[in-house]
Amino acid sequence: MWSNPRGDFKLTLILFFGALTAGGVLPFAIYRFATGQTFVGLVDLAIVAGVGLGALRAWKTGKSEGTALMIAVIYSIGCMLVSRMAGLSGVLWIYPVLLANFLLVRRRHAAVLSIVVIAFVAAFDVALPNIPQKAMFAVTAVEVSLFAYVFAWRAETQRTQLEAVAARDPLTGAHNRRNMADELKAAMAASERDAAPVGLLIFDLDHFKSINDSFGHEAGDRVLVEVSELVRRCTRKQDRFFRMGGEEFGLLLPGAEPAALRRIAEKLRTTVEQEVRRGDRRVTMSLGAASYCAGESADSWQRRADLAMYRAKRDGRNRTVFDDCCEHTAGLAGDATPAPAFGTATRSSQDG
Known part of the structure; x- marks a missing residue:
């Protein structure tokens, strides 16, 4: 299975540096062999092979973080050896390597590698035979590292901010549908690993169009914001709240047993009914609840909660329907056929 670099910036960088290394270093390796510098040529080939195989591994497995560190170490060791054997021409490779390291790995790791490389090169007289040259190299290399550090810090900050904005609904502050898919998969993996329960609620505000x-629409937006604030107030920090679109929301509840999932759903439903109004009209919602069943797919799990919510709508609204029939998920890991939403319903005395 091959990873798609479009969704992984670090993987894109690794593949870029893999191609750049092959195109930039391989011709010099050939030149070294042609001019009798066999050992230096072998070092160049080792750099190309190590970086190339690392990039191939990252592309195949998607494990970009460890591969990036491996490539940075290969770059650093290779440059130190080449500068030791090839003299000044080898030192010139230090500067792009310093920049590459700060792009590839965490800033503290890149800083350590920079210190080691600069100290190693400055310690020998092959390329830098006198003190002024050593000092000039050390100062310029440190300046390049500092510029790279600031650039990497700023780029990481902006990327984090952009990812946070892209993952949130701007009106309610809830996570969006795209983020929900990732969170469901992470919750499923944690549940399988720790044998811990996890629940999913999907709920929809009743007769929301009539409020608008x-x-x-401004009043409708305020209702969405009020409901979102109530959900956050009634749930824990580790719970994940999503706006799936329009007036439909999702709530992921790690560690929630089926009984707890029912209680939380009813608490949310009654709190919204009691506290959110427009004019003399109470705002109500219909909820579908489903605990994760080991072995099912994310689509199957979400589909069960969706169908339970639609059943709550059909049965009169302002109620919770709980799908607790894991046996119906058997064999649905890759099946697109909806699972039947059998379960129990809880409702208030007043339908929405």
């Missing part, structure tokens, strides 16, 4: 029609 009667009070305007």
Whole structure:
């Protein structure tokens, strides 16, 4: 299975540096062999092979973090050896390597590698035979490292901010549908690993269109914000709250046993009914609840919660339907056929 570099910036960098190393270092390796510098040529080939195989491994497995560190170490060791054997021409490779390391690995790791490389090169007289040359190299190399450090820090900060914005709904602050897919998969993996329960609620505000029609879209937006604030107030820090679109939301509850999932669903439903109003009209919602069943796919799990919520709508709204029939998920890991939403329903005395 091959990873797609479009969704992984670090993987894209690794593949880029793999191609750049092959195109930039391989011709020099050939030149070394042609001019009798056999050992230096072998070092160049080792750098190309190590970086190339690392890039191939990252592309195949998607494990970019460890591969990036391995490539940075290969670059650093290779440059130190080449500068020791080839003299000044080898020292010139230090500067792009310093920049590459700060792009590839965490800043503290890149800083350590930079210190080691600069100290190693400055310690020998092959390329830098006198003190002024050593000092000039050390100062310029440190400046390049500092510029690379600041650039990497700023780029990481901006990337983190952009990812946070891209993962959030701007109106309610809830995570969006794209982020929900990743969170479901992570929760499933944790549940399988730790044999721990995890629950999913999907809920929809009842007759929301009539709120927009009667009070305007701005009032409808305020309702969505109020409901979102209530959900966050009633749930834990580790729970994950999503806006799936329009007036439909999802809530992922790690560690929630089926009984706890029912209690949380009812608490949310009654709290919204009691505290959110527009004019003299109470806002209500219909909820579908489903615990994760070992071995099922994320689509199957979400589909069961969806169908339970739609059943709550059909049965009169302002209620919770709980799908607790894991046997119906057998064999659904890759099946697109909806699972039947058998389960139990809990409702209030007043339908929405």
